[in-house]
Amino acid sequence: MKDALPRSPFQVSSMLTLVAITLVAIAVLLLVAWSSARWDTLLRDSAVPLDRLSQSRSFALQAELFTERLLAGDPGSSPSLVQANLQRASHAARAIVNDTTRLGRLEIAGPVSPELRLAVGEYLQVLDDMGRHIRARLVDPAQTSALDLRVMHASLRAAGVRVESVLLADMNGRYAFQRDLDRLIGLLLTAMMLVVIGLRYRASVRQRHALLRLVDSEARLRAFAYAxxxxxxxxxxxxxxxxxxxxxxxxxxxxxxxxxxxxxxxxxxxxxxxxxxxxxxxxxxxxxxxxxxxxxxxxxxxxxxxxxxxxxxxxxxxxxxxxxxxxxxRAEERIRLHAVALEGTRDGVMVTDLHGRIQSVNRAFTSITGYSEEEAIGKTPGLLKSGRHDPSFYRGIWSALLSGGYWQGEIWNRRRNGEVAPHWMSISAVGEQGHPYEHYVAVFTDISQLRQFEERVSHLANYDLLTDLPNRLRMSDCLETAIAAARRSHTQVGVMLVDLDRFKNVNDALGHALGDELLAGVAERLRKHLRHGDTLGRYGGDEFLLVLEQLRDAGEAAAVARTMNSALDQPFLMRGGQELYIKASIGISLYPEDGDTAAELIKDADAAMYEAKRLGRNTFRYYQEDLTRTANERLALESRLRRALDESMFEMYYQPLVALNSGEVLGAEALVRLRPDGGPRIGPADFIPVLEESGMIAELGRWVQREVCRQGRAWLDAGYDFQLLTLNLSAEEVRRGGVVDNLREVLAETGFPAEKLEVEITESGLMQRGSEALDFLYELKGLGVRLSIDDFGTGYSSLSYLKLFPVNKLKIDRGFITDIPEDQNDVQLTTTIIALARNLGLDVLAEGVETEAQRTFLAEKGCDAYQGYLCSPPVEAAVFQERFLHGRR
Ligand SMILES: Nc1nc2c(ncn2[C@@H]2O[C@H](COP(=O)(O)OP(=O)(O)OP(=O)(O)O)[C@@H](O)[C@H]2O)c(=O)[nH]1
The missing domain is CATH 3.30.450.20 (PAS domain)
Incomplete structure (x- = not known):
């Protein structure tokens, strides 16, 4: 498209000047025309009167001549001719002031000045005189001589000259204006000429300047073009x-x-x-x-x-x-290649601004995180937060970026579908060279597979392929760790080396493959019998290593060894259908008694294991001989108790509970005893801890509850009334759980009224369970049974707890009663416990009352009831019935 150029101010002024000049030229031309017309008029106006005057004088002269010729007798002359000439002379003279003459289309009517009118009047006067003189001469030539006529004629000429001078003076006046007009025109023409010359000059100067500018501009353009x-x-x-x-x-x-x-x-x-x-x-x-x-x-x-x-x-x-x-x-190509590389790379890339707002992500970002570009852009990387890192982790990243512009490390991110995966991420702050940072670029790789691989490698390095148990290396570490922990917590660690007996025979007889299968089976079996917190590993060949942490005493290790030995009692069923039997010899060493490094302890356990082999295999040995003996005794007791449980060798004894004020037997505390079985006599104080440690306590507890309720129901059914039977719950029994359910079941099955059953729990047992105890007691209470706290005073009951516990009774431990009333401390304590129970609205019963003095003291202090030898030791059910229930039917 071609644009019309705007007019420059220069062009506009040039045009105005041109128009002005043209107008002035037209005006000057008009003036010239007007002046010329005026000249014509003026000349005519000047010539005609003079011409008339000249005619008049000529006619007057003619009249004079014709007069003389007539007088001279010239026939060609006549008076009429003389008269006619006189008239003509007069007429011509008058015409100077009156006559209007037409010249072509122009009418000449000059203005008549008074001077002219006067001069013409005088001239006519003279002409009239002359006419009279002529006529007089014609009549009488002597009277009027030719000289007279000559004189008249001279007068006429003088009058004519006067007219003529007036006319000339008039004309002069008119010529003066016309000359002024001509001068003006001359001036205008000169001015116009000067303006035109000036304009031409200016135009040529401008043209020169424009040309110079053009040349200059072209030179510049050229320089520009070249540069x-x-x-x-x-x-x-x-x-x-x-x-x-x-x-x-x-x-x-x-x-x-x-x-x-x-x-x-x-x-x-x-x-x-x-x-x-x-x-x-x-x-x-x-x-x-x-x-x-x-x-x-x-x-x-x-x-x-x-x-x-x-x-x-x-x-x-x-x-x-x-x-x-x-x-x-090339740069574009590079950018394109980078973009292709960025899109093609398997690494996720995310670009954020300095505030952490995501501005761009690549394809791999989407495939790794599951978030599309649209979903990610504008968000912050918080989108990927897994919740696995605490705020200080993210603060660490930011501080590294702000100080060094770079961070690299492993970070757990959450995918869109909620999966959490480890990513290896490098974050760099980037910006144009020499400028402050503008963006952060995070490049990350999903290292889940790498982690899995590493875990697999680490697993292979630490675990045995065949059994998937920790290998020798790992077990050594594990043992070191256990030792360090035990050193801090002042506990014991047991190390147990389990070596299969005559395993070589299996290999030799059945082949390595079956040997392998058996080894895996043994590992599986041993693993199943592990206690919580213990670690089993394959130490090598047919040897397994067991690390027992938080060991309470050496006996516990023996129990585990027995469990392991008996775990191998059952045959192993091979895939081929064969049943294989295998036994093991076990060596035990203990930290800190036998050593305080892993190597030492394993060496000791190994020695003990060889000892077990030497003694006939399928057994265990401590590194220290006497420990083995104690452990064996303990194991013998355990198996005796096991047998007693299996063969119902336990029985219940009942000790009366007596009201202090009335001496009335309120009921009995049921106490478990082991029937004589040919072995040494053994009381509850000896067997309850063993049962607790071996876990058999729960079984015994269930039996006791059932037996007491059954007996109570039987007595009630037989018509013997009593207020309550109490039974004991061991703290371990409570810990193992299931008590409330069992009791509910037993009460329902036996039909024994819950309100007649009192459950005793030791104070220390309750304290061990802390706030859980409260829930447990309320659950128990929910069954409708009574609750009492046994051995009160021996623990460290918190009064605040005591207030919360839904118990009915406190039982003062026999230890406080024995020396009453001699021991003032005991007196004081017992008095305080009784007062405390009163204040809390609880019943209070004293255990182990053996003397009358004790009974009297307790009665005085307001104790409700007692039990003890003063009334009766615990007796068999039949005896209790006989002695204390008979009178109540
Ligand atoms: N199948 C199989 N056999 C193994 C493996 N590792 C070791 N053995 C074999 O296990 C046997 C271990 O033998 P020893 O413990 O020395 O002897 P033993 O026959 O068990 O007899 P005692 O230990 O003295 O009761 C050797 O025959 C080894 O070859 C294994 O991974 N697979």
């Missing part, structure tokens, strides 16, 4: 180089001076040259700038150019500005 970094050509439509500009011309393969005049066909292969000419013609045809990209083979290799081809319409030429875009194309 520009691009290459520019002016080409005609045939592809001929008209001019070459620009610094970039050095990039042209040919010296540009040489190029001018040549055509593109001289330098480029025909197809390419034709393309160039095509572009030139396209630009010319379309009349607009055409863009065109092309490449040239130059000395340094192929280079790319981007051309803008602009038509110069009027000349049928184009300006071809060509820029070397090789670097840009």
């Amino acid at each position: 520009m970094p691009d290459t520019a050509f002016i080409l005609d439509r045939e592809g001929r180089y008209i001019e070459v500009f620009g610094m970039g011309r050095s990039l042209t393969p040919y010296g540009h001076e040489r190029m001018v005049g040549a055509t593109v066909f001289d330098y480029f292969p025909r197809p390419q040259a034709e393309n160039f000419v095509g572009v030139v013609r396209d630009a010319l045809t379309r009349g607009e700038v055409v863009r065109y990209e092309y490449s040239l083979r130059l000395a340094g290799g192929t280079r790319w150019f981007e051309a803008r081809v602009a038509p110069v319409d009027s000349m049928q030429r184009v300006v071809w500005v060509s820029r070397d875009v090789t670097e840009r194309r």
Whole structure:
């Protein structure tokens, strides 16, 4: 599109000047025309009166002449002719002031001045006198002589001269204005000439300036064109180089001076040259700038150019500005390759601004995290928070980025589907060189598989392939750790080496494969019998190592050894259907007695194991001989108790509970005893701890509850009434759970009234369970049974707890009663416990009352009831019934 140029102020003023000059010229021409017309008029106005005057004088002279000729007798003259001439002379003189004469279309009617009118009047006067003189001469020539006529004529001439001078004076006046007018016109013409000359001069000066500016501008443009970094050509439509500009011309393969005049066909292969000419013609045809990209083979290799081809319409030429875009194309290519690489990489990439807002993510980000680009952009990386790291972890990342601009490490992220996975992440702060940071770029890899692999490798390094048990290396570490922990907590660690007996025979007889299967079976069996917190490993060959932590005493290790031995009692069923039996010999060593390093303890256990082998296998041995003996005794007791449980060798004894004020037997405390079985006598104080440690206590507890309720029901059914039967719950029994359920079941089954059953729990047992005890007691209480706290005073009851416990009774431990009333401390304590119970609204019963003095003391202090030898020791049910229930039927 061609734009109309706006008019410059210079053009506008030039035009105004031209118009003004034209108007002035027209005015001057009009003035000239007017002046010339006036000149005509003036000349005519001046000539006509003079002419009339001259006619008048001429007619007067004629009249005079005809008079003389008539007098002289000339027949050609006559009086009428004289008269006619006189009249004509008079008429002509009058016409000077009165007559209007027409000259063509112009009417000459000069203004008549009074001076003229006066002069003409005088002239007519003289003419009249002359006419009279002439007529008088004609009548009487003697009277009036020719001289008279001559004199008259002279008067007439003088009057005529006066008229003439007036006329000339008039004319002079008129000529003065006309001359002024002519001078004015002359001045105007001169001024106009000067203005025109001035304008012409100014125009020529301007033209010169414009030319200079043009030259200057062209020089600038040329300098600019030469200095520009691009290459520019002016080409005609045939592809001929008209001019070459620009610094970039050095990039042209040919010296540009040489190029001018040549055509593109001289330098480029025909197809390419034709393309160039095509572009030139396209630009010319379309009349607009055409863009065109092309490449040239130059000395340094192929280079790319981007051309803008602009038509110069009027000349049928184009300006071809060509820029070397090789670097840009390479940069673009690099960017494209980077983008492709970024999109193609398996690493997740996330770019955030400095506030942590995600601005861009790649494809791998989406595949690793499950979040699409749209979902991620604008959010913060908090999107991926797994909850596995505490705030200080993230603070650490930020402080590393802010101080060093870089962080690298493992981070757990959450996928969109909620899965949590470990990622190895590097975060770098990035920005243009020399500028502050603008973005953070986080690159991360999902290392779940690597972790799994590492775990697998670590598993392989630490675990045995066949049995999947920790291997020797791992077990040594594990033992070291256990020793360190035991050292801190002052507890014992048991080390047990389990070596299969005659395993070689299995291999030899049945083959290695079956041996392997058996080994795996043994590992599985031993693992099943592990206690919580113990660790089993394969130490090598057919040897297993067991680390027992938090060991209370040596006996506990023996119990475990027995469990392991008996775990192998059952045959192993092989895949092939064979049943195999295998036994093991076990060596035990203890930390800290036998050593305080893993190596030492294992060596000791090994020695003990060889001892067990030597003693006939399928047994265990401590590293220290006497420990083995004690353990054996303990094991013997355990098996005796086991048998007693299995064969119902336990029985219940009942000790009466007596009201202190009335002496009435209120009921009995049921106490378990072991029936004589041929072995040494053994009381509850000895067997209850063993039962507790071996876990048999729960079984015994269940039996006791059932037996007491059964007996109570039987007595009630037989018509013996009593207030209550109490039974004991061991703290271990409570810990193992199931008491409430069992009791509920027993009460329901036996039909024994819950309100007649009292459950005693030791104070220390309750305290061990802390706040859980409260829940337990309420559950128990919910059954409707009574609750009492046994051995009160021996623990460290918190009063606040005591207030909360839903108990009915406190039982004062026998230890406080024995020395009453002699021991003042005991007296004081017992008195306080009784007062405390009263204050809390609880019943109070004293155990172990053996003397009357004790009974009296307790009665005085307000104790409710007692039990003890003063009334009766615990007795068999039948005896109790006989002695204390009979009278109650
Ligand atoms: N199948 C199988 N056998 C193994 C493996 N590791 C060790 N053994 C074999 O286990 C046997 C261990 O023998 P020993 O413990 O020395 O002797 P033993 O026959 O068990 O007899 P005692 O230990 O003295 O009761 C050797 O025959 C070893 O070859 C294993 O991974 N697979």
